[in-house]
Amino acid sequence: MVSPVVFALVMLFFYLPLTILIVFSFNRSKTMAWTGFSLHWYEELFLHSRTLWNSFLNSVIVAITSASVSTAIGTLGAIGLYWYRFRFKKLLQIAGFLPLVLPEIIIGVSLLIFFAGIKMQLSLFTIFLAHTTFNIPFVLLLVMARLEEFDFSIIEASYDLGARETDTLVRVIVPLAFPGILSGFLMAVTLSLEDFVITFFVAGPGSSTLPLHVYSMIRFGVSPVINALSVVVIAGTVVLALSTRNFFKYIIRK
Numbered sequence: 001m002v003s004p005v006v007f008a009l010v011m012l013f014f015y016l017p018l019t020i021l022i023v024f025s026f027n028r029s030k031t032m033a034w035t036g037f038s039l040h041w042y043e044e045l046f047l048h049s050r051t052l053w054n055s056f057l058n059s060v061i062v063a064i065t066s067a068s069v070s071t072a073i074g075t076l077g078a079i080g081l082y083w084y085r086f087r088f089k090k091l092l093q094i095a096g097f098l099p100l101v102l103p104e105i106i107i108g109v110s111l112l113i114f115f116a117g118i119k120m121q122l123s124l125f126t127i128f129l130a131h132t133t134f135n136i137p138f139v140l141l142l143v144m145a146r147l148e149e150f151d152f153s154i155i156e157a158s159y160d161l162g163a164r165e166t167d168t169l170v171r172v173i174v175p176l177a178f179p180g181i182l183s184g185f186l187m188a189v190t191l192s193l194e195d196f197v198i199t200f201f202v203a204g205p206g207s208s209t210l211p212l213h214v215y216s217m218i219r220f221g222v223s224p225v226i227n228a229l230s231v232v233v234i235a236g237t238v239v240l241a242l243s244t245r246n247f248f249k250y251i252i253r254k
Contacts, residue, residue, distance in 0.1 A: 018234065025227035041224040045232070049225060055213035056229075058124060059193050062209065066131035067188035073132075074139025075181050079173060081140075082147045083155075099137045107134055108201035115202065122204030130202045131192045138191065139184035146180025186244065 028038035045052070081093055099107060111130050112122075120126060154176070158168045174181070196211040203212060217223055 021227050022231050022234070025224060025231045027224065030224055041228040044225050045228045052210075052213055052217075052225070052229065055208045056210045058127075058207065059210040062124065062128050062131055063189045063192035066128050066135055066192050067185050070132045070135035070188050071139050071181060071185040074136045074184055075143050075174075075177070077136070078140050078143035078147060079169070079177075082144055096140050097137055099134055100141065104134075104195075104197040108198040111198065112201040122202060122207070124204075124207040126202045126204065127199055127207060127209065130198050131188075131195065134195075134198060135188035135191055138187050139181075142184040142187060143177060143180045146177050146183075150176060182244075 024032065024034075025041060026037050026039065027034055028036040028040065077096065081089065081096070108130070111126075111133065115122060115126050150173075154172060155168060158172050163171070194211065195209075196215065199209050199212060200215075203209065208216075214226055214229075217226060
């Protein structure tokens, strides 16, 4: 059993930096010395930070699109690897999970060399391709974990009732594996939004994402606008997490 003191220290370690960040997002000055309460930095964020919001929009577009494509590919790949027997199945499983253990800098450099080799101009599209590539293994892992708990007798029952393979996939396998599919999608969105290393290598002119933009800002000193943006992102994450939790509860009750 975990000691209350240890638990309190762990929570303090996790949340004290976030608390400090939230408090100083309302600080009047740019320094770490508290000079008074102010909403000035939120005004700067929402009214005078167009390039920052453009970068945020780029991140959202790439995150949603790459997560959708990687979820579709990863889900079909997990179903194929789990239920079908074919040559080189083990090799494909190893190849599918290998990017999980590779350093991101290796993936970023290899993708940059690949894009340069096929003479593809670096842009938002290359970021989308890169994020889709490194998201697929995570979706594959989560969906396969869900399929491991699957009762195969349900599949046999659907075949006995005359269902075709496509009907069984759409009406039986996908609905039962949906929690894993949704988890994979949300994981892919999160990984895409926060990725910096791979994006740094494959981003072109005019295709800056939020992590790249924040990095370019902090090279000249930490701006309190970043604190305000971080608070907005934290609030959005909390709302999304609570909504997802309630959605899962609703699905389980159904």
